[in-house]
Amino acid sequence: MKKTLRTVVTAAMFAAANLSALPANADEGFEAPDLRNNVEREIYSEFYGAYGMPPTENVTTTAADFEQTFTTMTTTVRPQPVYGPPPTTSEQLDTTTSTSQQIETTTTTSQELEELFTTTTAEPVPQPAYGPPIVLCFGDVNVDGDVDSFDVLAVRKMLLNNEIDYRKLRYEPYYGDMNGDGKLGISDLILIQKLVLGKVTQRELQKEFGISYNMNVEIEGIAQPPADPDDPNVTKPIDEYDPGKDIVVTLYGIRPTDDITKDMLDPNGQEK
């Protein structure tokens, strides 16, 4: 489809309106929480049964800590051939075992094994070491299976008119609580927009904020900013609105060519 000046202007009009719908200091009120703060610990505490206890204090790890704490073992298991008797040539294996303090390393090499091995590389979905698993409905406010611009619109609608019970419209505000603070606000709208625009991923968001489904998420309504004629963010018509000029649309919403428009309107844009 052809994009024209008219369609571009329409998009710009929406963009300007979206900007003016957000408080000018929206970004100022948004601050990413400390990853080691109490909120994070509280969220993780709900999941530690499955994923282990969260750290209870700031974690500082050095290489020496690792050497004293971890035991690393690499073991190669010899596979059984599909046909024929199982190999019994353990003496062919060149096995080296070394121990340094509490670190134990076993290395196995064999030319024969290389011929028998089939290497399979599988990359599991990396999950956080502790905390909840990645949840894909994060941000899917309208519960349609996708996180897209419709979710941005849904959140914006809820923020601008928060008196309606949006659960009746099948919106789920708690999926929009991106920063897990129990409230659906401007900061969540910004995060969903970033998510839809691909500036952040669900994984990054969840890593940053954790996840918490609070069914009683409070919707923080946005008060319409007072009209300020000097505020460039407030959309206002450049010219005096003229309905006659506006609805110079003939066949099925198709705007006539300039020649026909000139027949309808005088040079000042007024109807003849």
Add this chain to the structure above:
Amino acid sequence: MLNVDMKRSHLEQMREYRKRLMVKPQLRNLFLELTLRCNERCMHCGSHCGEVFSEELTVEQYRTFLQQVKEDMGTGGKMLDITGGEPLLRKEFFDIMGAAHELGFSWGMTSNATLIDDSVAKDLKKVGIGTISVSIDGLEQTHDEFRRTPGGYKKAMEGIESLLRCGGLEHVQVTTVVTHKNIGELDELFRIFNDMDIDSWRVINMEPMGRAKEHPELILTPDDYRTMFEFIRNKRMQGEPVSYGCSHYLGMEYEREVRDWYYLCTAGLYTASICANGDIIACLDIERRPEFIQGNVLRDRFSEVWNNKFSIFRRDLSDDNEVCSKCDQKDFCHGDAYHSWDFDNNRPQVCFKDILF
């Protein structure tokens, strides 16, 4: 969402503008229903078109009528909107439109495009076609079922390609009637149309009129309506030439956001129509009732009818219904579109209050 205060202000100006139009109407759209015959059998057809008997005006009768319009009202600022039935089924189609072109009228048409190939597209160009709106009502299977025409989708798409290939049109539009059945196909349809060199895509809802009344299962649900308008608005936010039609007042949420103008039912204000048999009415979508026929071009001079009659259309329907008359939106809605008013029970058949606003 655009600034509500701005929209309210514009709608208030539109209300005053409409009052002036009711006193001093301006003919801009003159619809010509060339025939009631159609090679498709659409479930939603508002005119029960198809294999029906169609009383039709001759080429000379059209020429005389158009000559009178030109003499009395001029051709400037007016557009002939050619429709049917399928207008290309008229054997004399190119003679009629050639006459209109010679007289200096700009014209566009609606068509199912199944009869358009490269040759027809070139002929349309010769007789001065300006715009065309082609109906595609879903993906292939849905379209063919909905219009009860096997192969209709393929022919229509080929017709559009012929129009685009031959060029010369100012605007090629695709129109899709959204039903409860095909609303899930909007995204896929957008992908298809977006790859074509068309100028715009008009997305409208199935209206409860004509043959559509026999298929209530296809009428959109409240959720469907919200989905459709969100879809249109979303595309427009991305700068895509997608638009809703002229029908219905949409409330503060969607007015001006899903189309380039505010709601105004232009029947009898901007718009008049000539039925296939010459009857003069306001809009071809309005229920065909005897009291709506304002004259006939075979016996009446059109300009006199336009200037002195049509009073039945130059008023607010909301005054006829107690609920509408007390509605806080009646100054902007006026009882909504004439074509969807239930004249037997004096109530709107389509009202988006409590659905969109």
